[in-house]
Amino acid sequence: MGGQPPQTGSASPGFPFAGAACTLPRTPFTARARILAGTTFKGKTMAAIGGSDTFLLFSDVHFNPFADPSLVPALAAADVSQWKTILASSSQTGYPAYGSDSNYVLFESTLDDMAGRAGDVDLILYPGDILGHNFGANYVALTGDSSQAGYESFVLKTVQFFVQEVDSRFPDATVLVADGNCDTDAVPNGIGARPGDAYLASTAPVIAQAFFNNDADRAAFTAGYSQAGYYVLEPDGPTGLKYLVLNSNLWISEYDDPTAGAMEMAWFASELADSARDFQKVWVLGHIPPGTAASGVVSSYAQTGQIAYQGNMEDTFNNAFVSLELAYSSTIAATFAGHTHSDDFRLLTAMDGSDASELVRIAPGISLFLGGNPGYQIYSYDAQTFALQDETTYVLDVGASKPAWSLEYDYAASYGVGLATPQEWQAAYLAVLANPASQTTYLSALNQGADNQTAVTAAVAPIYLMTPGLTTPASFNAVGAVLAG
Numbered sequence: 322m323g324g325q326p327p328q329t330g331s332a333s334p335g336f337p338f339a340g341a342a343c344t345l346p347r348t349p350f351t352a353r354a355r356i357l358a359g360t361t362f363k364g365k366t367m368a369a370i371g372g373s374d375t376f377l378l379f380s381d382v383h384f385n386p387f388a389d390p391s392l393v394p395a396l397a398a399a400d401v402s403q404w405k406t407i408l409a410s411s412s413q414t415g416y417p418a419y420g421s422d423s424n425y426v427l428f429e430s431t432l433d434d435m436a437g438r439a440g441d442v443d444l445i446l447y448p449g450d451i452l453g454h455n456f457g458a459n460y461v462a463l464t465g466d467s468s469q470a471g472y473e474s475f476v477l478k479t480v481q482f483f484v485q486e487v488d489s490r491f492p493d494a495t496v497l498v499a500d501g502n503c504d505t506d507a508v509p510n511g512i513g514a515r516p517g518d519a520y521l522a523s524t525a526p527v528i529a530q531a532f533f534n535n536d537a538d539r540a541a542f543t544a545g546y547s548q549a550g551y552y553v554l555e556p557d558g559p560t561g562l563k564y565l566v567l568n569s570n571l572w573i574s575e576y577d578d579p580t581a582g583a584m585e586m587a588w589f590a591s592e593l594a595d596s597a598r599d600f601q602k603v604w605v606l607g608h609i610p611p612g613t614a615a616s617g618v619v620s621s622y623a624q625t626g627q628i629a630y631q632g633n634m635e636d637t638f639n640n641a642f643v644s645l646e647l648a649y650s651s652t653i654a655a656t657f658a659g660h661t662h663s664d665d666f667r668l669l670t671a672m673d674g675s676d677a678s679e680l681v682r683i684a685p686g687i688s689l690f691l692g693g694n695p696g697y698q699i700y701s702y703d704a705q706t707f708a709l710q711d712e713t714t715y716v717l718d719v720g721a722s723k724p725a726w727s728l729e730y731d732y733a734a735s736y737g738v739g740l741a742t743p744q745e746w747q748a749a750y751l752a753v754l755a756n757p758a759s760q761t762t763y764l765s766a767l768n769q770g771a772d773n774q775t776a777v778t779a780a781v782a783p784i785y786l787m788t789p790g791l792t793t794p795a796s797f798n799a800v801g802a803v804l805a806g
């Protein structure tokens with residue numbers, strides 16, 4: 322049925338495709354969803370009359386304009402309109418090595434591949450980290466300029482370049498950007514933008530103009546983002562989907578002022594309460610995922626023999642976030658994060674007998690800084706309920722003799738279930754725990770299939786396997802103590 326043209330004679334209630342997209346057998350789901358999403362009927366897309374739509378998720382580019390040090394003086398002196406010409410003139414024509422951030426070649430290759438496979442998406446989610454690691458130190462070392470004004474100008478040009486390059490491939494898409502922990506012009510880096518930071522005020526108009534398509538959305542974005550890095554967007558009003566984009570850097574333990582984080586948590590709770598009252602669905606997007614950093618647990622396990630929780634967020638904020646996600650699980654249709662550079666997930670589960678659960682999808686990164694391959698995902702979702710349906714992950718194996726972007730896996734085909742319901746999330750996690758093929762898919766996807774020292778070994782696999790399902794310090798440590806013996 323997927324290959325037949327729509328029957329132009331039938332009115333909307335009897336339209337053969339309307340509502341049918343969710344009940345067809347799932348495999349190959351994404352291909353069918355993409356066909357349906359692109360189908361037009363009396364001038365409307367399938368999404369508009371109740372079918373599937375698609376969006377793109379990519380994260381953690383960590384663009385590194387210092388990759389070719391010989392170009393840095395020219396970049397610092399030039400207007401951003403000249404950056405593409407300058408960067409393209411580099412003698413570095415290959416991808417960066419594992420351990421490095423995205424150079425011009427990797428960034429362009431990523432955008433071109435995404436545009437080739439999903440150039441018609443009208444929504445892109447970017448959970449943060451536009452800027453490379455050690456940005457401030459690199460700037461000072463390679464320009465000799467230690468002035469804050471010079472640094473802020475260079476940071477702004479880097480963000481402008483990032484935005485311009487994304488926008489050139491996806492001029493009509495709305496791009497939701499969360500602030501990453503490297504997205505700041507404070508030195509030293511690593512803590513994200515704080516409320517009132519010049520970084521937020523200076524980048525807000527750049528992002529607003531390119532990534533949002535009408536003045537109402539631009540105003541909503543700017544009002545929140547320019548102040549404190551988080552914002553709410555209701556592109557279709559209170560009857561549609563609401564996006565809550567967090568500045569979850571305010572919730573990490575390195576942040577020295579819990580007041581700002583507490584204010585944001587109160588805002589998050591109040592926005593969720595508003596949507597619940599209006600029967601509105603919400604998608605949540607932030608940089609830092611809840612739960613533990615598995616790689617940190619593995620490192621300390623090697624030293625101490627203990628399996629001890631190491632929160633991505635400070636514990637109080639982590640637990641508050643998890644509680645809110647569960648309290649509003651019928652309002653929140655999807656949650657996304659980045660930061661780990663790992664294609665991963667967190668399955669939040671209530672321990673109070675309520676059966677509430679919530680899925681946090683963690684985007685693969687583009688940067689090679691943590692040793693994984695670059696990857697991005699194309700999602701399908703139900704355009705009426707805003708539930709996710711499926712995703713396909715595309716990766717670039719930079720360790721291959723001839724690196725090329727290719728399909729890594731299709732979620733529904735690999736796990737036998739989709740992404741829509743708590744029952745499916747739980748079934749997928751059980752498959753990861755108990756089914757060898759699903760377990761291999763999950764563990765391999767954690768570094769996007771990179772065949773190097775970041776691949777998960779059998780000895781520490783249990784730590785990685787418990788991480789998605791035990792997202793509070795108490796639950797993780799209780800199981801960790803039993804496992805470590």
Ligand SMILES: [Zn+2]
Pocket residue numbers: 381383449450501660661662686
């Ligand atoms: Zn990152």
